[in-house]
Amino acid sequence: MSACLDIRDLSAVLPNGQRVLRSVSLAVQPGEVRALVGESGAGKTMIGKAVLGVLPSSVRIVEGDMLLEGEDLGKLQPKARRTLIGARTALIPQDPLTALNPSRRIGPQMTDRLVRILGWSGEKADQRIRQLLDEVQIRDPDRVLKNYPHELSGGMRQRVLIAAAFAAEPRLIVADEPTTALDVTVQKQILRLIAQLQREHGTAILFVTHDLGVVAKISQKVSVLYAGKVVEEAETAALFAAPQHPYTRALMAATPRYTDPFASLKPVDETVLAGLAAEIASADQAWGRPHG
Amino acid sequence: MDDGRISRHGSGAKLWLAGGWLLLALLAAIFAPLVAPQDPLAQDLMLERLPPFWMSGAEPGYWLGTDSLGRDLLSRLIFGARIAFIVAFAAATAACLVGSTLGLVAGYFGGWADRIISRIVDVWMAFPPVLFAILLVAVLGTGLSSVIIAIAVIDWTRFCRVIRAETMGQSRMDYVENARIAGYGRIGIMLREVLPNVVPSIVALLSLEMGIAVIVEAILSFVNLSISTDDPTWGGIIAEGRLSIHQAWWVLVFPLITLILTVLSFSQFGEGLKARFDPVLR
């Protein structure tokens, strides 16, 4: 069975030649949640954007392949690529408020994609959306569909967006820090919903987050990123049982744990950062040679 | 990051081109008696409607030709620049001082001060500006100072509105709150923390306003409401050129080009300066 998403040696640069993705390889199997974890500047959001084909114009992919269900995105014409990505993927964004148009009602915003991109009839789209709203435990869909985004709470907006993401039965969902803007109690509900829908629909998820706690709860596999490079990749259970890379260990020690306040919140050691810098530099050197 | 560098580079070129033209025009205006090839007021009916230098029938020393009274067009444009620049600097500065101060007060203090100032601005902007200017000059009498006062009185609202909005944004920043924590008074905070952050916008607006003042002065001259008809003004020359467009197109075209270049340069210069000031932000 081929991978749902297969990224091979993906490198991307800024106009000044600086690499922002450094030969990233990762595969997401069908129905699997793969976490991308890292701090700011790690390139985790960039990978999600590359998959969805929405990289900012200043970032240019210079090497590598991305295969979506076996189809090489790089070999497709732009229009065919857009259609393929549109039909098989979806996004759960970080900020549910800016992801919704403030001056349109929720209903049409949710059905738009189904009608316009997938060519469903309005009635079918409406039915589907109601079914999904039920699955994300929105009890009064009539009211919510007529509401404007600002009339819903943050948690409700995120439920709406999760419903919209699953509505078209995508094979892959990119979830970009979907719970970062939420309160912890709401975060737990939303994580539970995502996990539940993911299992029921068999959807693969590329789950971008900075929080190792979230990684532990939601994912089966994880890639730890630093400066656009995958420094460690493992089964989630294995990673937490025995982290291999010094940076992963340092991140775990820095993450606060109320169960063990004084063993956690450890500042990252200088030697770890120096080691990372050396690792990045040597990777760049090795990469730079054949590319001039 | 990098996009910023590219756009800043572009704004650099704009800044130099616009600044170069303005400097050239300014120097010509200051040293008008030295650089003008002829007396701008000297009439000579023998020399009427001479064409510019590259056309047949041109006379040496009359580079851009002459008007229907035989006056040298280039010299008239150079002397016209004097009035244009005096009006630009004086009127724009006056409008800027009044408008920026009120905008800063309205934006920072809010409440009643904001309500009163904003209502005045609303009422002010309901008047059509050109008619308002003509009315003012008609009341004040023609003359350089009337033109300057008229422009300042009309256009302070432009500063007030923009600076008020910028000040409101700045006032919400934590460093303003922190200045209170540090023990500063309200006026001290306004001048110390807020003002420096709205200065780039003030500078850009000031430059833009100078260009607008040049246009308004030209419009007033055009309808013969500016200063004495003897002194050459760009608007006055354009008005005259319009009458002889079929016999001597250059009398209309050259002042128009000068006017457009100058106004465009003022606005581009302001934008360029703002971009120069701004790398501090983010």
Next chain:
Amino acid sequence: MAEPLFSVRGLKVALPDMTRKPLIGRAPLAEILKGLDFDLPKGSVTGIVGESGSGKSTLGRALVRLLEPSAGSVTFDGLDITHLPEAELRPLRRNLQMIFQDPMSSLNPRRTIASIIAAPLKQNGLGDNLRARIAEALQRVGLPQSFASRYRHELSGGQRQRVGIARALALSPKFVLADEIVSGLDVSTQAQILTLLEKLAAEMGLTVAFISHDLSVIRRLCRQVIVMREGMIVEASATDALFENPRQSYTRDLISAIPLPEIDAGWLNIPPAAKAPT
């Protein structure tokens, strides 16, 4: 029991609710804090935790009197500051300092770091010997002296927050309000900033109100915790007691909702699948 630095009784704060402002006339007042009673003992670090809308930031701003309470009393160091006018507050300001959530917005982009740290010193009669005082402030938070001439955009997020701390502590205040000071930082930077604050608070004997949404961080840093919800105190107790034996179900929910960085298959508690995976 040490005498409290802050003593808060029946504190209410009402703010204009702009979402319900009529077309003409004033916005109606919404009560954000609905009657709070608590003490902050001298030299203690107190955590104030709550979700969005709990009023924790409003409470902080009422303590340092950026907001005026609508009812109740706030006593600081034996002095009732509830309704003190701005002019009379000014001499107290040096003892009521604050570190902000977003170090980007809390540092003026057009001022050098030296000038930012100098501002409160000058305003509070410590303008002599400025250079040495700035050097000391920078050194205290572990920033090199060369940073004095830099601007905020030349600093990383963690460095900016260090400047925020340096500025607040330059006056050796009695009280510091820390409002979500690490929520915008990466975990590795967060750990540095928190250990720095922990160290300085102990060294300088500071009384700190540490506002946060993150109970894990609070457990490490704070001796006592105030749990807030919708403008009221749900529970206030010593930190260890709160975590080991939370009395309120809301507190229990808050604690159990924290995703710990460890495998726990039962945490999400997903009901058995209604249908088989497709």
